Amino acid sequence: MQDSLERQSPTVLPLTAKDVKDLRKNPGYSNVDIFTYEETRLATKQFRPDYILGEGGFGVVYKGVIDENVRPGYKSTAVAVKELNPDGFQGDREWLAEVNYLGQLSHPNLVKLIGYCCEDEHRLLVYEYMASGSLEKHLFRRVGCNLTWSKRMKIALDAAKGLAFLHGAERPVIYRDFKTSNILLDADFNAKLSDFGLAKDGPMGDQTHVSTRVMGTYGYAAPEYVMTGHLTARSDVYGFGVVLLEMLLGRRAMDKSRPSREHNLVEWARPLLNHNKKLMRILDPRMEGQYSARTAMKVANLAYQCLSQNPKGRPLMSQVVELLETFQTTEVTHEEAMLNTGAGGITLYEAPNKSSHSPMKNRNPARSESHRQVETRRRSAANGRSKSEPPKDFDLYDPPRIEAEDKPESNRG
Missing domain, CATH: 1.10.510.10 (Transferase(Phosphotransferase) domain 1)
Structure with a gap:
């Protein structure tokens, strides 16, 4: 089983971006699109509050759609757009890790990275939308x-x-x-x-x-x-x-x-x-x-x-x-x-x-x-839980x- 996994795994690209500057010089993973900040704004309707899916250590995650109105000729695709919070717990290092790994690795049980935005101080990741x-x-x-x-x-x-x-x-x-x-x-x-x-x-x-x-x-x-x-x-x-x-x-x-x-x-x-x-x-x-x-x-x-x-x-x-x-x-x-x-x-x-x-x-x-x-204990525990993590x-x-x-x-x- 292990041998078959190794044989079927994709070839890992030898050049991995070490920092954002390096990524800008060598932008390409063939299966990952590069979006402008304006395109991510259009996809999320100017980052509308009611499009927010959640918020984590990275920043805010928005639901969006990449289509003809965002980029001419682009097939309409539901996406999740994750925007780095510059004041959050994470920084360029973690953002870059996601681009590097998901830019190289593809598997039915890994979320697909559709693209990213690395424009000025903006750091965003565009993923396939996971409806559930x-x-x-x-x-x-x-x-x-x-x-x-x-x-x-x-x-x-x-x-x-x-x-x-x-x-x-x-x-x-x-x-x-x-x-x-x-x-x-x-x-x-x-x-x-x-x-x-x-x-x-x-x-x-x-x-x-x-x-x-x-x-x-x-x-x-x-x-x-x-x-x-x-x-x-x-x-x-x-x-x-x-x-x-x-x-x-x-x-x-x-x-x-x-x-x-x-x-x-x-x-x-x-x-x-x-x-x-x-x-x-x-x-x-x-x-x-x-x-x-x-x-x-x-x-x-x-x-x-x-x-x-x-x-x-x-x-x-x-x-x-x-x-x-x-x-x-x-x-x-x-x-x-x-x-x-x-x-x-x-x-x-x-x-x-x-x-x-x-x-x-x-x-x-x-x-x-x-x-x-059992039900009482479960309800009591649930009511006492915080959503914080x-x-x-x-x-x-x-x-x-x-x-x-x-x-x-x-x-x-």
């Missing part, structure tokens, strides 16, 4: 959740394919900021990785790791990377494990609104993943009846391995892809059957002891009460910044 927004928005929405088990497994597979492609490229790329807000969904809920500002070239030749300043997001960064600054592809695997755990449980990686022992999702949940009964009690109840217990345990075991404290104990992303592929068709069929019949695939709570002499009427209310307690570019050793800014709920690119 981020995984974060859907997974942690306060009212309802349309992410079924099969959708979550498909999103996990798509995201895993994106990471496997990066790791298997001719010059390996470490994504470094894998999290739910950076996984975007198109109109059909196909998932793509976005936001390459923190991406780094992986180790080459005899190198075992890349030493770098510790950057990323609390709760997702691998422990060995936080401790040593040593970055490897296995650091991304850990981040994938965190997101997979979030999808299984419907909980955020870091949630201060919960009891103190449950603030850090991995620390609290990982020891429970290999205990079948305990696992069934903590799975997201919004998915009840949509999967088989056997498959749920297999996915939980995969998350457990990805979250190993020992980097060498984590699987390769190519292996993760292979495993997730085996869950797709069987579980979709199972889910459809369960939804059509209204039957449940598993019971999230222990059934009453059959030897009990308690009347039947006393059993169902108890189970309903358990459901109500750490800036995309920050030092993990800098706690004051951890809740410094709001993240966009839609296309961040």
